[in-house]
Amino acid sequence: MSSREALVCSALALSCFASCSASETGKLEGFHLPAAVVSAATEPAPELKKVVVAETPKFTPKDPQLAYVLGQDLGIRSDEGGKGYFLAPRAHGKHNGIDFLAPVGTPVLAACSGKARSDERGGYGRVVQLVCRMPNSLGGNEGLHASFFYAHLDKAVPPKGWVHVEAGQKLGTVGKTGNASGPKIKPHLHLELIIRGSQEDALAETHSGVVKDAANDRFLELLADECLEPAKFASVHGEIRRDRRADPFVVLMCAAKPKPDLTEPSDDKLKVAQIRWSEHYTAGGFEVDRGPR
Numbered sequence: 471m472s473s474r475e476a477l478v479c480s481a482l483a484l485s486c487f488a489s490c491s492a493s494e495t496g497k498l499e500g501f502h503l504p505a506a507v508v509s510a511a512t513e514p515a516p517e518l519k520k521v522v523v524a525e526t527p528k529f530t531p532k533d534p535q536l537a538y539v540l541g542q543d544l545g546i547r548s549d550e551g552g553k554g555y556f557l558a559p560r561a562h563g564k565h566n567g568i569d570f571l572a573p574v575g576t577p578v579l580a581a582c583s584g585k586a587r588s589d590e591r592g593g594y595g596r597v598v599q600l601v602c603r604m605p606n607s608l609g610g611n612e613g614l615h616a617s618f619f620y621a622h623l624d625k626a627v628p629p630k631g632w633v634h635v636e637a638g639q640k641l642g643t644v645g646k647t648g649n650a651s652g653p654k655i656k657p658h659l660h661l662e663l664i665i666r667g668s669q670e671d672a673l674a675e676t677h678s679g680v681v682k683d684a685a686n687d688r689f690l691e692l693l694a695d696e697c698l699e700p701a702k703f704a705s706v707h708g709e710i711r712r713d714r715r716a717d718p719f720v721v722l723m724c725a726a727k728p729k730p731d732l733t734e735p736s737d738d739k740l741k742v743a744q745i746r747w748s749e750h751y752t753a754g755g756f757e758v759d760r761g762p763r
Contacts, residue, residue: 572657614685615665690710
């Protein structure tokens, strides 16, 4: 008998042993199944292994030297004047910062320890610029410095000359100065963040124009390694940079102490202007609206 005939007979025999009548089974007496077939038929089926999907570990910044910029968190501003998320469409191209929704008079806090000064800047209104070295984990030991730019303030604490401030120190209050003064625009803090390769460059930063700086490339590499990848943290829009600028919210979540929980505004006019952070960001290592803990 050929090997193919043996296989066919084996299959028929197995089928019959399972379902044939006693008389039919008797006709197969003397027929011997190959040992391999008998073994396969009698061995128990292997157990299926349960597939376990790995969860993203809880994320907290390793070196949280930065501080949140407001004592309360009402999310992002969105109104008839436009949307305030990073890179939102604007008449001039894209939004360079984030508009933190907040009532007029809300204290504005220093994001880091460094040098600050105030100024009046056209459409930005009353502003404060804050320059500080980044944490070592994000390039501070390589000379990388941040220039934070607070705009549309009602009042500013630092003078027009540079003075030292500590992280969390009051820099002024939220207002509606500059082009935020229109009735269609809800009060907010406009915050920008630019990364430069030295303190000198950061102090000279004007927060205008399209000047590229390779320091931001290095900064974002470190940010990805230290935070974005471990926390599976990303913008739903896909981009967290524009030339030498970086998304302020992303950097604060990756390098700052815990922020206040997101809350709903008590003012009905502000309620309709609120956008939750979770509408624009995703994370596996923490709740976006609460921030890392």
